[in-house]
Amino acid sequence: MKRLAIITLAAMLSVSAVYASTGGQEAAKSGKNSSGEWAHAPLIQVMHDLAFNFSRLQFGIFTNNRPMIKDGASAIAVHPFPEEGIRPFLKKRGKEAEPIIPESIGAIKKTAAQLADAADKATMLELQQKANVIAEICVGCHDLYRD
Numbered sequence: 001m002k003r004l005a006i007i008t009l010a011a012m013l014s015v016s017a018v019y020a021s022t023g024g025q026e027a028a029k030s031g032k033n034s035s036g037e038w039a040h041a042p043l044i045q046v047m048h049d050l051a052f053n054f055s056r057l058q059f060g061i062f063t064n065n066r067p068m069i070k071d072g073a074s075a076i077a078v079h080p081f082p083e084e085g086i087r088p089f090l091k092k093r094g095k096e097a098e099p100i101i102p103e104s105i106g107a108i109k110k111t112a113a114q115l116a117d118a119a120d121k122a123t124m125l126e127l128q129q130k131a132n133v134i135a136e137i138c139v140g141c142h143d144l145y146r147d
């Protein structure tokens with residue numbers, strides 16, 4: 001089961017690498033939320049804020065609200081992860097996840113930056129497909145830490 005989760009996540013990362021090779025990184029350069037404060041926040045608070053911003057972009061896609069999609073995706077594109085690493089409050093150590101953590105976070109940020117850049121023009125279906133790539137990486141990593 002664990003192996004399957006790792007293989008699935010690795011496949012998602014290669015899909016997002018394809019997305020990452022196209023489109024600009026405007027959001028990553030000009031993004032908000034890049035203050036150092038989040039780098040020292042506990043993991044649980046960082047994850048809450050990531051999920052909150054994902055909800056924002058998802059709600060924007062459902063309602064064709066392009067500024068909302070752009071803001072949610074821009075926040076994810078530059079969101080810091082805790083400098084102390086992904087450790088606190090875990091029931092399961094997630095050792096298998098460690099080698100792919102930097103790649104997973106990088107893929108989320110790149111795809112979110114592209115989504116933010118595309119938010120003005122792409123169709124809602126195209127935006128949803130990019131949102132799916134982000135969500136699958138989030139869930140793929142969680143699976144490695146949960147029973």
Ligand code: HEC
Pocket residue numbers: 044047048050051052054076086089090094097100101104105108134135137138139141142145146
């Ligand atoms: C590289 C691994 C990894 C990635 C990528 C990741 N997370 Fe997490 N996340 C974790 C770990 C580890 C936990 C804590 C363990 C748990 O909740 O089972 C967690 C917990 C959470 C929680 C639960 C917090 C709570 O209150 O219990 C939410 C919500 C969450 N993540 C959202 C997200 C979202 C949204 C994304 C993608 C934009 C994301 N995560 C990407 C590793 C990751």
